[in-house]
Amino acid sequence: MSKEDYSHRPDQTDQPNQPDKPDVTGTKEKADKLIEYFKTLKQDKPGPDHTDYSSWDQTEDAYQNEQAKWLEKINQKKRKKQQSEK
Numbered sequence: 001m002s003k004e005d006y007s008h009r010p011d012q013t014d015q016p017n018q019p020d021k022p023d024v025t026g027t028k029e030k031a032d033k034l035i036e037y038f039k040t041l042k043q044d045k046p047g048p049d050h051t052d053y054s055s056w057d058q059t060e061d062a063y064q065n066e067q068a069k070w071l072e073k074i075n076q077k078k079r080k081k082q083q084s085e086k
Contacts, residue, residue: 055063
């Protein structure tokens with residue numbers, strides 16, 4: 001049979017016998033561009049030079065109270081969201 005009989009199939013004769021190697025050209029440059037991009041995004045956390053030590057000597061009761069208030073705020077937001085979806 002000739003090559004024309006298999007025109008619907010891809011030609012396997014010009015493919016190398018080596019496994020596919022990943023294309024790494026420009027990978028470092030792409031990674032550097034991504035890093036620079038993410039550095040430009042707004043950060044919600046303060047950097048290491050803005051550490052808050054105000055609760056360094058916080059008691060367990062004060063910590064539990066603070067966590068309960070935080071959890072209540074989260075639950076209020078969830079309830080508001082659920083009510084607005086109805």
